[in-house]
Amino acid sequence: MRQAQDVTTEPAVRDRKPQRFLRRHRMDLAVAAGYLALACAVLSGQWRATGDGYLVKSGQDQTMWEWFFAVTAHSVAHLENPLGTDLQNFPAGVNLMANTAMFGVGVPLTPVTLLFGPTVTFVLVLTAGLASTAFAWYLLFARELTASRGAAVLGGLCCGFAPGMISHANAHPNFVVLPLLPVIAGLVIRLGRGPVGGVRWRAAGTLGLLVAAQIALGEEPLLIFALAFGLFGVVYHLHDRRRGLRALRALAPTVLAAAALTLLLCAVPLWWQFFGPQSYRSIDHGPMGNDLKALAQFPSESLGGLLSSGQNVAINPTEQNAYFGWPLLLLTAVAAATLWRERVVRAAAAVIVVFGVLSLGSEVILGKRPTGITGPWRWAEEVPLLSTVLESRLAMAAAPAIAVILVLACARARERARADRTDPRPALFLVGLVAALLPLVPTVLPVVHREPTPRVFAEHLIDPYLRGGSVVVIPPPRPVDARALRWQADAGFEFPLADGYFVGPTGADRKGSYGPPARPTAALLVEAQQSGRVPAVDAATRERARADLRYWRADVLVLPVTGAGTDVLRATTTQLVGAEPVRVADAWVWDVRAIGAAAGGL
Numbered sequence: 001m002r003q004a005q006d007v008t009t010e011p012a013v014r015d016r017k018p019q020r021f022l023r024r025h026r027m028d029l030a031v032a033a034g035y036l037a038l039a040c041a042v043l044s045g046q047w048r049a050t051g052d053g054y055l056v057k058s059g060q061d062q063t064m065w066e067w068f069f070a071v072t073a074h075s076v077a078h079l080e081n082p083l084g085t086d087l088q089n090f091p092a093g094v095n096l097m098a099n100t101a102m103f104g105v106g107v108p109l110t111p112v113t114l115l116f117g118p119t120v121t122f123v124l125v126l127t128a129g130l131a132s133t134a135f136a137w138y139l140l141f142a143r144e145l146t147a148s149r150g151a152a153v154l155g156g157l158c159c160g161f162a163p164g165m166i167s168h169a170n171a172h173p174n175f176v177v178l179p180l181l182p183v184i185a186g187l188v189i190r191l192g193r194g195p196v197g198g199v200r201w202r203a204a205g206t207l208g209l210l211v212a213a214q215i216a217l218g219e220e221p222l223l224i225f226a227l228a229f230g231l232f233g234v235v236y237h238l239h240d241r242r243r244g245l246r247a248l249r250a251l252a253p254t255v256l257a258a259a260a261l262t263l264l265l266c267a268v269p270l271w272w273q274f275f276g277p278q279s280y281r282s283i284d285h286g287p288m289g290n291d292l293k294a295l296a297q298f299p300s301e302s303l304g305g306l307l308s309s310g311q312n313v314a315i316n317p318t319e320q321n322a323y324f325g326w327p328l329l330l331l332t333a334v335a336a337a338t339l340w341r342e343r344v345v346r347a348a349a350a351v352i353v354v355f356g357v358l359s360l361g362s363e364v365i366l367g368k369r370p371t372g373i374t375g376p377w378r379w380a381e382e383v384p385l386l387s388t389v390l391e392s393r394l395a396m397a398a399a400p401a402i403a404v405i406l407v408l409a410c411a412r413a414r415e416r417a418r419a420d421r422t423d424p425r426p427a428l429f430l431v432g433l434v435a436a437l438l439p440l441v442p443t444v445l446p447v448v449h450r451e452p453t454p455r456v457f458a459e460h461l462i463d464p465y466l467r468g469g470s471v472v473v474i475p476p477p478r479p480v481d482a483r484a485l486r487w488q489a490d491a492g493f494e495f496p497l498a499d500g501y502f503v504g505p506t507g508a509d510r511k512g513s514y515g516p517p518a519r520p521t522a523a524l525l526v527e528a529q530q531s532g533r534v535p536a537v538d539a540a541t542r543e544r545a546r547a548d549l550r551y552w553r554a555d556v557l558v559l560p561v562t563g564a565g566t567d568v569l570r571a572t573t574t575q576l577v578g579a580e581p582v583r584v585a586d587a588w589v590w591d592v593r594a595i596g597a598a599a600g601g602l
Contacts, residue, residue: 134160208261289361304439
């Protein structure tokens with residue numbers, strides 16, 4: 001009878017488990033839903049137009065990222081190596097591991113990309129990235145920093161929807177999908193409180209997997225986080241070095257074991273990135289520091305930016321990595337001074353100051369004018385790996401640190417209000433908090449109409465001209481105009497493209513640059529398009545063009561009829577090839593298979 005009773009009640013017990021989970025975590029689920037709703041609102045313009053919408057402030061980066069997702073799905077579906085491809089920059093190809101292709105989302109979302117297209121994948125990744133990053137920081141703050149759920153919710157908002165996050169949501173998923181970073185931080189914190197001696201193998205396995213997964217999402221954010229979190233830990237333990245050394249001894253064996261696991265899991269991708277085909281040694285971005293004004297101005301995609309935009313001092317609309325607004329900086333400074341006795345606050349303040357100063361670059365700029373003041377980044381950029389970081393992005397490390405101070409300030413204000421209802425300080429802090437954060441409320445990211453793919457590609461009318469060589473779009477795709485990557489993806493990757501938008505090696509030192517080295521024909525066509533004049537074409541120019549076509553192993557040249565400088569480009573290309581084009585639907589086409597086929601001896 002007892003066994004029968006247990007059997008009959010077992011399904012009822014199982015049925016109650018989801019109910020208990022919902023009751024226990026209903027606050028967390030409500031917070032997650034709120035973050036997701038806000039992320040959907042920010043990207044609602046793109047969600048409403050996944051077929052023909054384009055985030056206008058992304059420049060050509062949205063096209064590039066959609067191509068990354070599309071080519072990854074193509075490689076997975078055809079059981080090809082996703083780490084590299086020759087579908088652009090043919091025949092040399094592209095090292096995708098060295099181009100932040102985000103295999104951590106591109107591979108698992110392959111079905112989404114194949115079924116709904118890369119634009120859906122792109123906006124889905126951005127939306128989930130904003131919401132999940134905010135939620136992960138909320139959980140960390142709720143478990144490690146405060147018992148106030150309201151304060152933790154505020155902290156999650158400040159991290160997941162920080163001005164830098166919203167700016168990158170225009171174009172850079174690798175700086176938006178960051179939920180693993182607070183999870184790693186929480187695990188390391190718990191390990192530091194654990195017993196000294198020996199490896200905690202389960203924790204080492206978890207940490208190793210998390211870091212490997214973050215490498216598959218984005219290495220640059222991981223590097224910035226590791227530096228900032230390391231600084232936070234050092235400053236946090238300065239007042240009690242004995243406790244700090246104990247935490248280090250507790251951490252070291254497990255972290256080293258986790259590092260070994262990470263290297264084991266990522267050995268092949270990392271080798272491919274640094275030593276594989278089309279790898280590069282370093283990349284020279286040039287000066288990319290924040291203007292001093294960028295620290296205190298309001299971001300363009302915010303309520304404050306609508307009312308008080310200030311001088312445009314950003315590197316570009318997708319790199320507003322600081323833009324905290326002067327009210328938030330002032331409130332943070334006052335809160336930090338008030339709570340200075342708490343070592344968490346001192347550690348967070350150190351991160352804000354150090355990374356804020358480093359983000360100014362090698363020379364401090366004020367209002368786009370050099371001040372002659374050398375910044376500490378002048379020496380830091382000489383360190384290997386750091387030279388590849390855009391120094392402006394270091395300011396993003398300040399957002400979680402600011403959130404830490406605000407979360408603690410909110411919790412202390414709540415405690416004071418409960419202890420003494422006549423104390424005016426909590427009310428004053430609340431007023432200051434609203435005044436600081438209201439201008440930073442993000443607005444909907446602007447979207448424009450994207451012209452459809454030319455019929456010559458979309459309807460596969462180019463197929464009769466293909467014989468295993470490349471398609472050369474006139475002019476070839478490049479970082480300032482990468483539309484051809486979209487056309488290629490819409491054609492099902494049936495042909496490789498000459499040139500493209502990627503980072504690859506140049507010269508004997510293999511220094512990285514955006515796009516391939518400009519070949520003479522590509523440079524001539526771009527010059528003709530920009531100037532609006534047909535250049536002089538002589539025998540030497542034609543011979544260089546033929547050499548370029550042989551290098552590209554070109555099958556066909558394609559010039560869409562709708563575009564800037566079509567008549568000039570048609571006349572220039574005709575002179576270079578020595579033959580008139582054929583009109584195929586909405587494009588002019590030159591069959592150059594006889595020329596491109598001569599590449600076998602190159």
